[in-house]
Amino acid sequence: MADQTNAPRRLTRKGQETRKRILGVAADLILKQGVAGTQIDEVRRSAGVSGSQMTHYFDDKHTLVRDVIAWQAENTLESHRHPALGRLDTFEAWRSWAEMILERQTERGFRGGCEFGSLAGQLVECEPDLRPDLAAGYEQWRDLFREGLRLMRDRGDLLPTADPDMLANALLAALQGGLLLAQTLRRAEPLRDSLRAAVAHLETFAATPLSRED
Amino acid sequence: MADQTNAPRRLTRKGQETRKRILGVAADLILKQGVAGTQIDEVRRSAGVSGSQMTHYFDDKHTLVRDVIAWQAENTLESHRHPALGRLDTFEAWRSWAEMILERQTERGFRGGCEFGSLAGQLVECEPDLRPDLAAGYEQWRDLFREGLRLMRDRGDLLPTADPDMLANALLAALQGGLLLAQTLRRAEPLRDSLRAAVAHLETFAATPLSRED
Incomplete structure (x- = not known):
């Protein structure tokens, strides 16, 4: 669901993979540290992407969290x-x-x-x-x-x-x-x-x- | 439970009432805004107490949150x-x-x-x-x-x-x-x-x- 609804349509396959990787990293950190305890810069560092890459995929923390919700909803259905x-x-x-x-x-x-x-x-x-x-x-x-x-x-x-x-x-x-x-x-x-x-x-x-x- | 276990024993009856009032205000704010979104200074202002009063009852936010947990546990039993x-x-x-x-x-x-x-x-x-x-x-x-x-x-x-x-x-x-x-x-x-x-x-x-x- 995450990818169909929220992902910018212009992403290349490699771009989609990077976006998914960031989402996975963010979801893991949030699960361990909570939403409030997870800062976007920590997600960026853990995912090994640059600041401009990060902004390319997610405007801000709010967008990231919204996409993590969709990602976890999809994972739940998938499981x-x-x-x-x-x-x-x-x-x-x-x-x-x-x-x-x-x-x-x-x-x-x-x-x-x-x-x-x-x-x-x-x-x-x-x-x-x-x-x-x-x-x-x-x-x-x-x-x-x-x-x-x-x-x-x-x-x-x-x-x-x-x-x-x-x-x-x-x-x-x-x-x-x-x-x-x-x-x-x-x-x-x-x-x-x-x-x-x-x-x-x-x-x-x-x-x-x-x-x-x- | 909150009062028996965590409250300093030296509190006067008035002190206990003030402490309870602060706890109630903190519990309400936390319910609406979440733990991370509730700052100790907002609790202090909403409860109408001074900074030194606040510190008298709760060393820091962590102590306050711990006491709110005990307070809500007791309220739950009471209900x-x-x-x-x-x-x-x-x-x-x-x-x-x-x-x-x-x-x-x-x-x-x-x-x-x-x-x-x-x-x-x-x-x-x-x-x-x-x-x-x-x-x-x-x-x-x-x-x-x-x-x-x-x-x-x-x-x-x-x-x-x-x-x-x-x-x-x-x-x-x-x-x-x-x-x-x-x-x-x-x-x-x-x-x-x-x-x-x-x-x-x-x-x-x-x-x-x-x-x-x-």
């Missing part, structure tokens, strides 16, 4: 395009989703939390003009969940009373809250319990009783 | 001491809890999100020495939930297989994630759906089938 997850349209896929997130977070010692959610938590009140960008990121993510849940309902895996909107909201909120708690406590349990509860809630809408193979 | 919630040890109390949070957030247009969680989201990575304070706040909150759930299990309202630790984690994560999403989207649905799903999950552990009066 769901894993073969084991398919279209998130089976109970098994949702269980794999929960376990995969838990594994990833455990590997990194629960540091950094949610790449996207941490931006939302830092920016939503103090940078009002970035709130629509943050909201758009969450909406795309929620749409991805809802699409899989709709397929499950249309196929008859979920009861007709199952509401894909509500279930998608509950799953995304469980993920965001579980990540923040696990990040703060540096422990798996809050994330594990939160995700498993949300998936168990989804399973209560199964049209036919579930075995572990469903 | 659960509402007659309708009792000890959060009935299904009805949990349903009231969810609706009460939803009402409060709706009244304020979903601005500000979670007073405590927003501090966690902003500070957990970039202020490592404050992480234990944030973790302690979440643990007290989780303990409050767990205590009510334990009472429910010990009383036989919940099945013996119900795990108060896991349920407490899931309820707290649902709240934190739902608040962050509702705050970002300025909409009730994510919070409503998240809380209702978490309470519905709790209800699946009811020892006897529930009517709406339980």
Whole structure:
């Protein structure tokens, strides 16, 4: 998304690569140091680009942060395009989703939390003009969940009373809250319990009783 | 908690009141502008105290932020001491809890999100020495939930297989994630759906089938 919507169209392929590299460096620094603690000059030095290159791609810190939001939103969607997850349209896929997130977070010692959610938590009140960008990121993510849940309902895996909107909201909120708690406590349990509860809630809408193979 | 643990013991009652007033002003500014966007001098001016008074109560911004964390943790616990919630040890109390949070957030247009969680989201990575304070706040909150759930299990309202630790984690994560999403989207649905799903999950552990009066 970042590249389609915000990148200047005139960039060469090499220019696009440089821009992406800067975005990656900025995203990493922001994850470790926070938005307020990350200065554009540090990003420039870490990315190994000159001041004029930096200005060529990003007018100022505000532009950079806005593009980091779009970049992390895209990365988040991309991380769901894993073969084991398919279209998130089976109970098994949702269980794999929960376990995969838990594994990833455990590997990194629960540091950094949610790449996207941490931006939302830092920016939503103090940078009002970035709130629509943050909201758009969450909406795309929620749409991805809802699409899989709709397929499950249309196929008859979920009861007709199952509401894909509500279930998608509950799953995304469980993920965001579980990540923040696990990040703060540096422990798996809050994330594990939160995700498993949300998936168990989804399973209560199964049209036919579930075995572990469903 | 703030007053017992961090406040200098020599403070007179008037001193304690001034200190609390400064903390309240700081907490409000931080909620609106973020930690990084709130300077100690602005807090001082908004609270109407002199520079020497400010230094008397808070050595520096770091001390002030640490005390705001403790203050918001205490406020959070306090907000659960509402007659309708009792000890959060009935299904009805949990349903009231969810609706009460939803009402409060709706009244304020979903601005500000979670007073405590927003501090966690902003500070957990970039202020490592404050992480234990944030973790302690979440643990007290989780303990409050767990205590009510334990009472429910010990009383036989919940099945013996119900795990108060896991349920407490899931309820707290649902709240934190739902608040962050509702705050970002300025909409009730994510919070409503998240809380209702978490309470519905709790209800699946009811020892006897529930009517709406339980």
